[in-house]
Amino acid sequence: MVLTENNNFIFRLKGVLEFSCQLDSSNEAHGQNAISKAFRVLRSRISSESLVFMVCNSPILLWPNKSCHSTVESLSERTPCRDVQQHIDLEDGPNRKSSKRRDKKDASPITVNLKLLMEVTESGSGGALSLCRVTKKQQCVMMPLCMDCVINAGGHDTLGFVCSGLVAALHAQLSDMEQTVLKYRKDKSLPLPEPFHFQLPASDRLFTVIYPAAVTDDQLLSVREELHRKHDLPRDRPYFRRANAFHFPGEPYKDGYLRSPHTHLNAPSIEDAKLYVVRGVYSYHHYMQDRVDDNGWGCAYRSLQTICSWFQQQGYTERTVPTHKQIQQALVDVGDKEPSFLGSRQWIGSIEVQAVLNQLLGVNSKILFVSRGSELASKGRELANHFQTEGTPIMIGGGVLAHTILGVAWSETSGQIRFLILDPHYTGGEDIQTITDKGWCGWKGPEFWDQNAYYNLCLPQTPKII
Amino acid sequence: MGRGYIVEECVEKYLTNLSAAAGSCETGLFIGQCSAQRDFVVLAVRTPHRETEGAAESQRTLSSLDNIDVEWVAEHARQVSRMLPGGLSVLGLFLIAPPEVSKEAQNTLKKLVFSVDKSISKSKLWDLSEDDVTERITLHICSKTRKAVCKTFDVKDPKCSAKPADWRYQSGISSSWPLITCSVQLDLQIPVTSENVDESIKDGLRMWAKQIEAALCLINGKAVTDDSELLLGPKKSTKASQQQTVQAQLLILTEDADAGQMSSAVVQECSGSVCVRGAVHCRAYIHTNKPKTRHAAQAIKRDVVNTVFSRVEMLLEDLLMSEAADLACGQQDLPRRVFAPLSGSGLSVCDYIFPDESTADVAERFKEMLGCDLSEGDVDTSMEAQTCFSVLGVEDGCDEEATQVPTQSSAETVPKKNAAIQYAAGMAVAAAVALLATATSLLYLTE
Numbered sequence: 002m003v004l005t006e007n008n009n010f011i012f013r014l015k016g017v018l019e020f021s022c023q024l025d026s027s028n029e030a031h032g033q034n035a036i037s038k039a040f041r042v043l044r045s046r047i048s049s050e051s052l053v054f055m056v057c058n059s060p061i062l063l064w065p066n067k068s069c070h071s072t073v074e075s076l077s078e079r080t081p082c083r084d085v086q087q088h089i090d091l092e093d094g095p096n097r098k099s100s101k102r103r104d105k106k107d108a109s110p111i112t113v114n115l116k117l118l119m120e121v122t123e124s125g126s127g128g129a130l131s132l133c134r135v136t137k138k139q140q141c142v143m144m145p146l147c148m149d150c151v152i153n154a155g156g157h158d159t160l161g162f163v164c165s166g167l168v169a170a171l172h173a174q175l176s177d178m179e180q181t182v183l184k185y186r187k188d189k190s191l192p193l194p195e196p197f198h199f200q201l202p203a204s205d206r207l208f209t210v211i212y213p214a215a216v217t218d219d220q221l222l223s224v225r226e227e228l229h230r231k232h233d234l235p236r237d238r239p240y241f242r243r244a245n246a247f248h249f250p251g252e253p254y255k256d257g258y259l260r261s262p263h264t265h266l267n268a269p270s271i272e273d274a275k276l277y278v279v280r281g282v283y284s285y286h287h288y289m290q291d292r293v294d295d296n297g298w299g300c301a302y303r304s305l306q307t308i309c310s311w312f313q314q315q316g317y318t319e320r321t322v323p324t325h326k327q328i329q330q331a332l333v334d335v336g337d338k339e340p341s342f343l344g345s346r347q348w349i350g351s352i353e354v355q356a357v358l359n360q361l362l363g364v365n366s367k368i369l370f371v372s373r374g375s376e377l378a379s380k381g382r383e384l385a386n387h388f389q390t391e392g393t394p395i396m397i398g399g400g401v402l403a404h405t406i407l408g409v410a411w412s413e414t415s416g417q418i419r420f421l422i423l424d425p426h427y428t429g430g431e432d433i434q435t436i437t438d439k440g441w442c443g444w445k446g447p448e449f450w451d452q453n454a455y456y457n458l459c460l461p462q463t464p465k466i467i
Numbered sequence: 468m469g470r471g472y473i474v475e476e477c478v479e480k481y482l483t484n485l486s487a488a489a490g491s492c493e494t495g496l497f498i499g500q501c502s503a504q505r506d507f508v509v510l511a512v513r514t515p516h517r518e519t520e521g522a523a524e525s526q527r528t529l530s531s532l533d534n535i536d537v538e539w540v541a542e543h544a545r546q547v548s549r550m551l552p553g554g555l556s557v558l559g560l561f562l563i564a565p566p567e568v569s570k571e572a573q574n575t576l577k578k579l580v581f582s583v584d585k586s587i588s589k590s591k592l593w594d595l596s597e598d599d600v601t602e603r604i605t606l607h608i609c610s611k612t613r614k615a616v617c618k619t620f621d622v623k624d625p626k627c628s629a630k631p632a633d634w635r636y637q638s639g640i641s642s643s644w645p646l647i648t649c650s651v652q653l654d655l656q657i658p659v660t661s662e663n664v665d666e667s668i669k670d671g672l673r674m675w676a677k678q679i680e681a682a683l684c685l686i687n688g689k690a691v692t693d694d695s696e697l698l699l700g701p702k703k704s705t706k707a708s709q710q711q712t713v714q715a716q717l718l719i720l721t722e723d724a725d726a727g728q729m730s731s732a733v734v735q736e737c738s739g740s741v742c743v744r745g746a747v748h749c750r751a752y753i754h755t756n757k758p759k760t761r762h763a764a765q766a767i768k769r770d771v772v773n774t775v776f777s778r779v780e781m782l783l784e785d786l787l788m789s790e791a792a793d794l795a796c797g798q799q800d801l802p803r804r805v806f807a808p809l810s811g812s813g814l815s816v817c818d819y820i821f822p823d824e825s826t827a828d829v830a831e832r833f834k835e836m837l838g839c840d841l842s843e844g845d846v847d848t849s850m851e852a853q854t855c856f857s858v859l860g861v862e863d864g865c866d867e868e869a870t871q872v873p874t875q876s877s878a879e880t881v882p883k884k885n886a887a888i889q890y891a892a893g894m895a896v897a898a899a900v901a902l903l904a905t906a907t908s909l910l911y912l913t914e
Contacts, residue, residue, distance in 0.1 A: 018721065019721075021656060060690060062685075062718070072688060118719060118720055118721065120717065121651050121718070122716045123650055123746065127745060127852070129800065129852045130775070130800075130801040130803075132741060132801055133743075133797065134664070134795065135741075136659075136796050137738075138736075139737060141734070141735045141740070143658075192731050
């Protein structure tokens, strides 16, 4: 048991600190001082004995600045932090299921969520209550600072280590926020500093960056260039856009679409075969979603939506996934279709998908043509190459059907191939069990294709941006 | 089937003695605790006689219901409310009246119940929860026959009619009620955004009160859950044993649902700020009839909010009395909370003492307002410190204008005066306020 035990933890602390300062109307230097002073006040609160961490779904409360005093007797400063886990109540079903699955194969860290609290009661008697009035014309500036700190820990690390680590992270985050606020403030307008966590390639560690709200990713290019330099990351793809932020396991996606359903599948067993699959995260778009009845005509639209969601979630675009109507409008705008096309139920093909990607996202696509479905079995090298270099989902249209290819399992020696297919013709609810069990997302052999029909594949190419 | 009331036996004695003076009307308050099943009445106190210029107390006996001063009764209830720790409140009213006016008695009591409720509510920063009992008890006693009629009115419903209630005497009901206690630290910076400083302060305190209301409460170190019992161990032994003291802790949850929608800080023009800082000692009592920890948490939280708001209100009223036009700049002491035992009950009541007042003044007020016979030595002034932080000294960034203002305590702003005069003056202002309120409502009516 000890060998299979997962020993990586992420402790994540969230909470709001209320920032408040008085700005003088005239004096610029005073403004900067007042802001820094307000942050100093917050930092002193973080250092005080009143600071409390609550472990979510557990009876555990910790006083990190009181030698990790806890409400659970068995926990002390020296307790290994993994012991916290046994006090956490995983009441809801999906959570339990995923933790079971994790035991088997997943080595990704276990997230322990904590909330920030402030105790207002005290044991010693403080000074008597007094009231003090200051009269001076000024602006009162207030904003909630949404603190969000993470630290990685091994299961053997002590609770004391975790607590002091989180306190240090809070301090560091406040300092980063102060810098961001001072840098991006325009006179009295202070941007809300927002923390984002990023997982760097080939690392479990999370790296936190503060971005000012309402400043777009495009405007923050120079900040990202600096980050890429600092972490020695390639400059051909986004790593630090807001959309690239780490998604914590178990945190729900608010839009309701399923993410990357293929990650729930087992790989096919083919001798010598290697897997070449889509990079990153996408959402599954299929028939009947968004209260649009497109059963029988909308499959290519849905496949296109899945591709757009990939570009959005990889940070290439801030544009949201286009609706059927927006897709049709784009095709009219580029002159591909007559205005009568708007609101119609006409289906579209790979060439239209290519045109819309270019029109709406500025993404170029290669078109791969096969005159017979049987030929697809021999396209292993091209497809493998595409997933290695571009990693985007491929839309394939043939006859009246459109599908999305998410990857291939291909053996260079034998030429054997399986296709990882996401089927937009699914009309049911967002139930991962049904979708994977019934093959709406699944591995298919070459016989899956209509051997005699011709096919067009649209292979979107990633722009080289950060 | 009406509400059940368990009433302390000494209340019966008190009422019997009062009704002995036949031929005149007397009003007064019932004080105690509500619970889901039944209410507990621990104290009855008659309305003190109003001192008005030129009229001696003895001449002003009330002979008819028309002479009952509704505003006066309501003001008394408001003052009494301030003197009650958490868990205790004004539960209702009694009226002793001669038989010839007994027909109108019910209407008079209803009117009194509603004005008392209104008067108390305006000094509350918290909202009633669904669990809160809104029925108020009234007892109408015939001064001749000593016959008592017990009815309740629902203050939630102005059109309500009187409902019967069950009134039973019992001795020593509150002698072993556990005491919940804590000390709360405040450090509030309130921007003054409106012309009216008082309103800004109240708004700031209201926001703070919301935080306290939503705070996580620990009772003896354990988080309060929906149905954990406050009293552990076999029930019989706890009842027999002496009073327990329970320590409460309050932890403010720092979640903000709106934060997601904002992109920049909120900027408000303000004419300055008011800082409320220091520690307050808080107390609450809970009955022993299977109380839950959440009831204890609610009672202590309400005491935290009430004690702070009462003091600020008192300071502002004090300024109004001394004809200072506005809250002065600089630091001012808020009155300290003192406690005194409520004889024969195991409970304590409280009052607030300004720096220029003595414990004798306080003892006198306990007598006047609550009918407590206390010596100076009974007044416990030890719960709260006398010294306060120097707010201005701590604040390094305080601007020059403000630091030049000398630190004032109310001892300097309000000249020393004896308690009786102050009391009378306080009442006179209260009356003036009431008059003003009447005038305003008349204005509305004529429009």
